[in-house]
Amino acid sequence: MSNTQFDIVVCGGGITGAGVARDAALRGLRVALLEQRDFGSGTSSKSSKLIHGGLRYLQQGNFRLVFEGTSERAVQMKVAPHLVRPIPFLVPVYRGQSNGLATIDAGLWLYDALALFRVPRLHRTYRGERARALEPSLATDGLRGIVEYYDCLTDDARLVLENILDAKALGADVRSYTRVTELVRDRDGRVVAVRATDELTGAVDELATKTVVIAAGPWTDTLLPELQLGGQARLLRPTKGVHMVVDQARLPVTHAVTMFTRDKRAIFCLPWVERTVIGTTDTDEAGDPSEVAATRADIDYLCDAANQFFPAARITPADVIATWAGLRPLIGSEEGRASDVSREHQVITRPEGVVVVAGGKLTTYRLMAKETVDAAGRLLAATNGRQRIARCATRDRPLPGAQGLSETGEAAVVAVAREVERLAGVPARVATHLSQTYGRRAVEVARRGTSNPSLLERIDPDLPYVWAEVEHAVSEELARTIEDVLVRRIPLCLRSRNQGLAAAPRVADVLGAALGWSPEEARRQRDAYESYVRRTRQFAAAG
Numbered sequence: 001m002s003n004t005q006f007d008i009v010v011c012g013g014g015i016t017g018a019g020v021a022r023d024a025a026l027r028g029l030r031v032a033l034l035e036q037r038d039f040g041s042g043t044s045s046k047s048s049k050l051i052h053g054g055l056r057y058l059q060q061g062n063f064r065l066v067f068e069g070t071s072e073r074a075v076q077m078k079v080a081p082h083l084v085r086p087i088p089f090l091v092p093v094y095r096g097q098s099n100g101l102a103t104i105d106a107g108l109w110l111y112d113a114l115a116l117f118r119v120p121r122l123h124r125t126y127r128g129e130r131a132r133a134l135e136p137s138l139a140t141d142g143l144r145g146i147v148e149y150y151d152c153l154t155d156d157a158r159l160v161l162e163n164i165l166d167a168k169a170l171g172a173d174v175r176s177y178t179r180v181t182e183l184v185r186d187r188d189g190r191v192v193a194v195r196a197t198d199e200l201t202g203a204v205d206e207l208a209t210k211t212v213v214i215a216a217g218p219w220t221d222t223l224l225p226e227l228q229l230g231g232q233a234r235l236l237r238p239t240k241g242v243h244m245v246v247d248q249a250r251l252p253v254t255h256a257v258t259m260f261t262r263d264k265r266a267i268f269c270l271p272w273v274e275r276t277v278i279g280t281t282d283t284d285e286a287g288d289p290s291e292v293a294a295t296r297a298d299i300d301y302l303c304d305a306a307n308q309f310f311p312a313a314r315i316t317p318a319d320v321i322a323t324w325a326g327l328r329p330l331i332g333s334e335e336g337r338a339s340d341v342s343r344e345h346q347v348i349t350r351p352e353g354v355v356v357v358a359g360g361k362l363t364t365y366r367l368m369a370k371e372t373v374d375a376a377g378r379l380l381a382a383t384n385g386r387q388r389i390a391r392c393a394t395r396d397r398p399l400p401g402a403q404g405l406s407e408t409g410e411a412a413v414v415a416v417a418r419e420v421e422r423l424a425g426v427p428a429r430v431a432t433h434l435s436q437t438y439g440r441r442a443v444e445v446a447r448r449g450t451s452n453p454s455l456l457e458r459i460d461p462d463l464p465y466v467w468a469e470v471e472h473a474v475s476e477e478l479a480r481t482i483e484d485v486l487v488r489r490i491p492l493c494l495r496s497r498n499q500g501l502a503a504a505p506r507v508a509d510v511l512g513a514a515l516g517w518s519p520e521e522a523r524r525q526r527d528a529y530e531s532y533v534r535r536t537r538q539f540a541a542a543g
């Protein structure tokens, strides 16, 4: 049994739990966070990777959600300029579309206004030749015009990781591959400890705590009855979302494109330098969140959407390099279309000393975390006679990669890239990638290569990732399996033509040396990674 008595034990290390742990640690509380697999391995690494107000929520009249989203977008651009970067989005408008150019333009005035006009550039409308020149591979037949606006692209798994690393730096006890199995109660039914199992070693631990936060995303509905927190009533309506990745040369876009499809949904086509991402689907899904994968029907749907807007590309499932699929932990009932279910969040305080947080978006995680820690603070005050807890301080504290930056915004990221280029003599593309991924810590990663230049060689000749990042992932970023490294720290699984399979043996060597793997364990780990990759490609077998 661990000796510390915690103020809060957080169950779940997605963006919500990671945000809660960081917020609470920053307020001086004693915090532990337990995640059953890798940090961010649930929905939080399967999103569209946008920090946005959500243009679609305007259509639904949910102005509050848009306001929250655009406000948080401004905060994230400030506290993590390396990870949350503005990019231009285009909305092409065609003859016969239910929302015409004037309606979209008016909607975007509202979007800019709800952001209090704090946007990199106000939206603009283009017509005729100027519209056609913006993104030449878009369909021109019936094109009435294009509206350009700005939102932000991020790396969702890294956003989780930076919250985890900061929570750890602030004193939180963060553990991956540790599954919460039971809540221990006193005679009055109050929770006094959490029992958990290390999924890699089988060791069982008990953590004494005054409160528990459940941030289990799409696992919430199965976990609450398992932990004897309420009956079978469902809180969530989980919906599945799939993305697919194709080579940039097959669909060469330089802007993000928001495509309002025939079935009145918004699908994104996102530029990812060497690749292009298309997503997402939105369908009800009752299955196990750990098993969710892209089906042939999902991929056909995304190919159809892409071909409606980019007919010359003729994208087929054979073009798909990689896929990812996740479940949205949406709060809602069975009524209505899956894609119309609200993206709002809910914080529920329970008398046993437990706070449950569910729903929401990646974009609003900081706000969700604040409300959750406030609720846990009220429980601590009511039941443990503790003074009121400190105020939330995450609005102004930079995430780890942004700590120590000499400039703000894009200029800061460019300055670090230049320093890395000078220090390590790497190509500009590699330096930019390191700077956008690690922020100020890119210098630390590059330094690994100054004594051993082979660490600055690319892992995959097409992509800017270098071997020094693998060492860094293992020694500094809490990676414990090949999947942790190749899916979430250095996402070759999502970008490389061989999905990182070629790099897996050397990654296993680095991990094995650090974690003391036997040859059998290394083999088992490689098999596990191959089977992960197979699941992301099962749509191809179905075809």
Ligand code: FAD
Residues within 6 Å of the ligand: 011, 012, 013, 014, 015, 016, 017, 034, 035, 036, 037, 038, 039, 040, 041, 042, 043, 044, 045, 046, 047, 048, 049, 050, 051, 052, 178, 179, 180, 181, 215, 216, 217, 218, 219, 223, 239, 240, 241, 242, 280, 326, 327, 328, 329, 358, 359, 360, 361, 362, 363, 364
């Ligand atoms: P999760 O990330 O799933 O985390 C829950 C964690 O709890 C998991 O890691 C799980 O392993 C862990 N857990 C469960 N049971 C236990 C246990 N017993 N013990 C320990 N740990 C446990 N939002 C945006 O803002 N922008 C977007 O562009 C966007 N796009 C999206 C696209 C798709 C396809 C999807 C599916 C979602 C998208 N979202 C987006 C929403 C956003 O991704 C989610 O709201 C968010 O990631 C949910 O985070 P979470 O931490 O609540 O859940």
